[in-house]
Amino acid sequence: MINVLVIPHAGGMASTYYPLKKIEQNMFNFIFLELPGRGRRFKENLVYNMEDVVEDLFAQIRGIITEGPYVLLGHSMGSWVAYELYYKILSENAPVPMHIFFSSNRSPYYKPDWTIAHDTDENFIRHILQYGQTSEDVFNKPLLRKRFLPILRADYLVMDGYFPKEKNQKMDVNISILGGDNDMLISTGFNEWKELTNGRCDDKIFPGGHFYILSKANEVVDYMVDEMIFEIA
Numbered sequence: 001m002i003n004v005l006v007i008p009h010a011g012g013m014a015s016t017y018y019p020l021k022k023i024e025q026n027m028f029n030f031i032f033l034e035l036p037g038r039g040r041r042f043k044e045n046l047v048y049n050m051e052d053v054v055e056d057l058f059a060q061i062r063g064i065i066t067e068g069p070y071v072l073l074g075h076s077m078g079s080w081v082a083y084e085l086y087y088k089i090l091s092e093n094a095p096v097p098m099h100i101f102f103s104s105n106r107s108p109y110y111k112p113d114w115t116i117a118h119d120t121d122e123n124f125i126r127h128i129l130q131y132g133q134t135s136e137d138v139f140n141k142p143l144l145r146k147r148f149l150p151i152l153r154a155d156y157l158v159m160d161g162y163f164p165k166e167k168n169q170k171m172d173v174n175i176s177i178l179g180g181d182n183d184m185l186i187s188t189g190f191n192e193w194k195e196l197t198n199g200r201c202d203d204k205i206f207p208g209g210h211f212y213i214l215s216k217a218n219e220v221v222d223y224m225v226d227e228m229i230f231e232i233a
Contacts, residue, residue, distance in 0.1 A: 001029045002098065002228060003070035005061055007078030007085070008032075009104070009211075010155035011134070011148065013039035017075075019214060023221045027228055031064065033057055038151050046154040050162045054084045058092070065089065071099040071228070075213055076185075077159055079105035083196070084164070086171055096173060099231055101224060102193055103178040104210050108164040109196075110189025117156035121149070128152060131185075131210040174199040176227055178220070180212030181205050202227065 006017050014032035021030040036056060037046035047053055064070065074082030079102040089096055116127050125139050138144045177193045179186040194201035204223055206212045213220050 002027055003064060003068065004028045004030045004224070005064070005070055005072050005097075006030060006032045007057065007072065007074040007081050008035070009076035009078055010159060011038075011128070011152040012075070012078075015039060016214070019217045020221060023218055025221055025225055027225050028221070033060055035155075037154065046151065048154055048157045048161070050081070050084055050158055053081055053158055054088050057081065057085055058088050062092075062094065065095050065097075069098050070095075071101065071224075072097045073101040073103065073224075074105075075103040076105050076210065077155055079103060080108045080159070080162060080164075083108055083171075086173070087167060098173070099227065100171070100173055100175045101178060101227075102175060103213055104180065104183060104185060106186055106189030107192040107196065108162070110192055111159075111162070111164075115156075115160040117153055117160045124149075124153070124156075171197040172199060173197060174231060175201050176224075177201065177203045178213070178223075179203075179205055180208040180210060182207075182209045183212070185210060 004020075006014070006020070008014060008016060014034040017030070017032050021032075034041050035047065035053065036044035047056060072082045072085065074080070082100055082102060086096065086100060116124055119127070128134050129136060129139075134148075138148055175193060175197050177190060179190060191203065194203075206216045206219055208215045
């Protein structure tokens with residue numbers, strides 16, 4: 001089987017993506033990566049920059065990627081992390097992924113000018129709610145708000161402070177770019193992912209918003225299976 005290393009969105013936990021694992025198929029073994037300060041790693045300190053995120057994830061996957069074929073699946077912020085993780089893997093002379101699935105984000109070189117991490121709580125929460133995954137109840141309950149707001153701000157600091165450097169070489173891997181047809185985040189810079197690889201780039205749009213990957217999990221996994229059948233053929 002092919003290991004799928006899943007990298008979550010800003011504020012996301014590994015468990016958010018468990019529905020992908022419940023879909024019956026015979027090709028993938030889903031492995032859900034967890035960033036510090038949340039989920040099963042809630043006692044650990046949060047990280048606030050892309051370099052530390054990538055180092056942390058590489059430490060998690062170092063052993064896994066030597067065991068056999070694998071792909072990366074990054075959603076939203078996780079797409080940018082997956083991009084940088086590819087180059088970390090390359091720099092360590094470790095086995096590179098067979099394929100990378102970039103979901104619900106524009107190319108990192110088309111990053112928007114605005115920043116949000118240091119905004120007021122009111123504006124920051126309004127920004128988070130527009131993506132549709134986080135319930136307003138989380139922010140209306142003081143204990144939940146106190147728990148989750150720092151996680152979200154930490155991840156937005158990662159994105160706000162991320163300015164991708166020009167690479168010496170493009171990725172040498174086939175990629176897929178996935179998104180929802182009602183996701184404003186990919187209205188620009190989405191197709192520009194194809195500029196970053198020497199390999200094939202396939203794009204797929206699903207019905208839904210920023211978190212189509214959960215509402216259309218069956219269709220997403222079916223698409224991934226088809227892509228890997230094509231890859232292996």
